[in-house]
Amino acid sequence: MRFRAKIADIGCLNHFTRMINTIAKLTKTCTLRLTVDKLYFILSDKVANGGVGMWCELSQGNFFDEFQMEGVAAEHNEIYLELTPENLSRALKTAQNAKAVKIKLTNKNCPCLTVAVELPSLSSSSRVVTHDIPVGVIPRKLWKDFREPAVPDFDVSIYLPVLKTMKNIVERMKNLSDSIVMEANLNGDMNLKIETELVSVTTHFKELGNPPWVSENGSQGSTQERDPESMVEARIDIKKLLQLLAGQQVNPTKALCNIVSKRIVHFILLHDDVSLQYFIPALA
Incomplete structure (x- = not known):
């Protein structure tokens, strides 16, 4: 060896x-x-x-x-x-x-x-x-x-906004809560939400776009029949999300996430010769 x-x-x-x-x-x-x-x-x-x-x-x-x-x-x-x-x-x-x-x-x-x-x-x-x-x-x-993990059977896939912008927002939100709700739909909309007994804060992103995932039979699987306006969400540990956003020292050419409702958020960051996948499980 x-x-x-x-x-x-x-x-x-x-x-x-x-x-x-x-x-x-x-x-x-x-x-x-x-x-x-x-x-x-x-x-x-x-x-x-x-x-x-x-x-x-x-x-x-x-x-x-x-x-x-x-x-x-x-x-x-x-x-x-x-x-x-x-x-x-x-x-x-x-x-x-x-x-x-x-x-x-x-x-x-x-x-x-x-x-x-x-x-x-x-x-x-x-x-x-x-x-x-x-x-x-x-x-x-x-x-x-x-072995390489399989792409989860997601409900929504969406392109992410500029990661630096997202990081600045999540950094402020982490002072309010230990968890954050990520939600998105098939119209290219994504929200980041903090909800506690004392405060409710939501940041809206519009027209981000949805990646053209196509399976072997030419459909988008479970996303095909979904109402484009309907939001899919997962609540995740805010520190784990910030760890991903704050750790980026290579500005990806493409960044997207797949959300499995109330189960997992799967991030994919692509940069020419490098790909990074990151999985954050949803909180109960």
Whole structure:
């Protein structure tokens, strides 16, 4: 089992760093899945038990100048590692002006991701700062627990407003309540609501648009027969929503959410070579 990669392009390095910073804001620990073509950062908390879920997918060819890996066996050419993304984020902070960054799977008393940051120097020789990040190797018998989650059978799908605007609104609302109601319809309308015994606050968004989800038979499934004006809602933990909005360091080209009535809100953020899915379960 081997893995080594190199980033030499400063633009790619900054983009990769922003992605890792975003993931570090969303979770303390996650699973890093390595394949020949892609990297995946996975959080598979049991959403049914109140935990959030995350699936972040990066195409390695858009970030790395060199990328070599060998999995546990030829027929299972993948590697699964348990990782603390904050540790990787800290290591990359030293790489802001780096000439190159090399990442390698090593064994130094325990399995590590070794990040070697090559910094410019006034002399002919470069300075190299090395970080050893402990990781856990996940055995193959557990890999089935980290498969891509299915898109839920949603009642409404809607594009989100500008995330920064949404974040500013939710930040103010969190001082009033621990939970927030997200509701939307098939006319492109979305509301964010706070309702307590003392106060009721609603922010309305109009004409956001609804993504053209089409199933194999050409219909939109359960959304097809729904009254376009009818609102579908889910009440979620406001801190979990704010964690997603405040953690974004890559401005997505598309952002949308799918709402399963009173059960789950599923967010999808897309940016060229990166996709991030985030699942927040509804509160009882």
